[in-house]
Amino acid sequence: MTGRSYTEKILLKAVRLDTAIYSAHTNLDVLNNGVSRKMAEKLNLKNVRVLVPLKNRLLKLVTYVPENHLDKVREAVFEAGAGVIGNYDFCGFSAHGAGSFRGNESTNPFVGEKGKVHFEKEARFETVMFTHMKAQVIKALLEAHPYEEPAYDIYALENDNIGTGMGCTGELSEPMAEAEFLKYLSAVFEARGLRHSRLTGKTVNKVALCGGSGGLLFRDAIAAGADAFVTGEIKYHTFIEAGERLLLTDIGHYESEKFATEILYDLIIKKFPKFALRFSEINTNPINYL
Structure with missing residues (x-):
């Protein structure tokens, strides 16, 4: 390692400080109480189900x-x-x-x-x-x-393993107009750079979610009957392909996964109730907004 890249700098610093690093990626995405479920929890969704269940597991x-x-x-x-x-x-x-x-x-x-x-x-x-x-x-x-x-x-x-998989769906406590729902998302996730497709004029009740780069799951969201699909990264042409079939919303990759620390906190404190834990206050989002 030379320390030229962001990742290498982190690893070298961890070595110098004698600090262990635990990295959870796809395993935390597909977990029953993983990233997408945490998003659903923050939005107070009910009747939460896996969007794309894992197969052959x-x-x-x-x-x-x-x-x-x-x-x-x-x-x-x-x-x-x-x-x-x-x-x-x-x-x-x-x-x-x-x-x-x-x-x-x-x-x-x-x-x-x-x-x-x-x-x-x-x-x-x-x-x-x-x-x-x-x-x-x-x-x-x-x-x-x-x-x-x-x-x-x-x-x-x-x-299908109905308990684990990519993304999830759920229902709002009360249906919302699209503009109201977008403001709700922006407030909950502190999404300053929220992007969305053209408003369809429909009421939002059933919501599909996928933390991180989940743009490719928009077809699964449509198949699940979702009124809106919320994820962290959506490509330009995906907005075009989705058309007005549902409200497509990109809240930002970091914003969609920012509450993952709470998942890890709960898992660790349950296993080691006397272990001292502290949330970092450092903003590690590499994207900045005007």
Whole structure:
């Protein structure tokens, strides 16, 4: 590193000050309580939903447990992060039947005798998990399961992950005229350089949001039935393409993400309640306005 670029200067200064840097980008964008959700919170939107859910990120976990150990195993995999569907957690299903197995001479079966076929009353328990949680959930399963060799299956799911994804939609507490809505945005986000498409004359009720450079999601906003789409960067030709199908609003990249520090603050203070935290008062927006 030479310190020629803005990023290199930051890294070199961090090294000199023995300071750790945590950088969250797309992961914070798609988080259920991430950047776009924080925008919705600041606008007091209700009925908030993900605009573009993530795909191919869900797995189905199925395991077979002795009936009297079901609660222990179920609790363990839920605590490890499995069983989340949208705004619900601890989601699972169980059915009862009989399992059979026979261990060889090197085994030490929890029930039954080695070398003999054993039938045990078992529960088939199934739940869902995100792909990135696979290792920790399976670890919890194996630790809680009483069998020497627990049986479990993992299936890839085609379902959209409705709890995480890019952007979100929500409804205003009360519908607003477009001009009133633009003033509201400007005040909430302190957007001095707010840009918008031509007013359509429609009332704004349903709003689509995407923090950062989310201009390409305007088609998804239209498909979702939004009256307005708010993001941090929109190209010239996107304004043309959107026409008067909805109110397109660019509040500024920095302005759309400025409250991300509150997200990180809440996450850290929840994990480390005695940790001293302080919000920086330095304005790092590289764009200035007259």
